[in-house]
Amino acid sequence: MRITKKKKAIEILNILKQLYPTATCSLNYETPLQLLVATILSAQCTDERVNKVTPALFKRFPTAESFAQGDRQEIETFIHSTGFYRNKAKNIHLTCQKIVQDFNGNVPQTMKELLTLAGVARKTANVVLAHAFGIIEGVTVDTHVKRLSNRLGLTTRSNPVLIEQDLMKLLPQPEWENFSISIIYHGRAVCNARKPNCTECALNHLCKHNGSK
Incomplete structure (x- = not known):
């Protein structure tokens, strides 16, 4: 039985939060x-x-x-x-x-x-x-978020603003930035652009790119 796109997004979010519980912004700053x-x-x-x-x-x-x-x-x-x-x-x-x-x-x-x-x-x-x-206004869409959101079947868009709109409809607002940061970590560690490591990916069963439905 196919799950809805919204349930799929929540499952992806929960897996990512378990994989990267301390994920945060990688840029160094004080102000x-x-x-x-x-x-x-x-x-x-x-x-x-x-x-x-x-x-x-x-x-x-x-x-x-x-x-x-x-x-x-x-x-x-x-x-x-x-x-x-x-x-x-x-x-x-x-x-x-x-x-x-x-x-x-x-x-x-x-x-x-x-x-x-x-x-x-x-x-x-x-x-x-x-x-x-500490203001969650939207979903940060960088190259990793764009790539993985398409591979995972959460959007078919290429425009970052439209991708953001799609993701905002699927995810609860308090988790918007958590999703972005976690998926960026995953994009760097596992699902890179040229050679994604599908066999080691915890999202393998949910991934459109890997052939799952």
């Missing part, structure tokens, strides 16, 4: 601003690489004001190894200028306000809201 900047840097870059770059960056630019007043080319030198560094430096610079001008130097705490910042889409906003402020 909401640091998390925001680190998440911007993580686009098309590993968290490990970002964590190597940010200590010196945050020491040089400890506040939104220092980023806003700083030289964009200097920011570029700190973040060069994260890739797309010119665009990332521009976004960080413009974002911190707006935070200073419109939000009194503090990272805003609503989705609507975060989306007004340069380089901030729902993925980044969800990470900041959940991990800096």
Whole structure:
């Protein structure tokens, strides 16, 4: 008997929570601003690489004001190894200028306000809201969440916003970020892009990619 997609999503969530009970955001940060900047840097870059770059960056630019007043080319030198560094430096610079001008130097705490910042889409906003402020507004959809959600048959979409909408309908709101973080861990450890380790996967029996129904 086939289970509903919603029951399947809950079962996947429960298995993932057992597999990765201490899963949390892999980016190192001490303040909401640091998390925001680190998440911007993580686009098309590993968290490990970002964590190597940010200590010196945050020491040089400890506040939104220092980023806003700083030289964009200097920011570029700190973040060069994260890739797309010119665009990332521009976004960080413009974002911190707006935070200073419109939000009194503090990272805003609503989705609507975060989306007004340069380089901030729902993925980044969800990470900041959940991990800096404890606000569960949506499901963070990165490349791992996109890949595994499709392989597991929870969505057929390719657009991250539409994937998020599908997942939000299947999962209870308090678990939205737990699902994202756990599935990211699983994507790194087992279900990688090129060669998923299906024989060792605890989700094997639920996986569309592995031929189950």
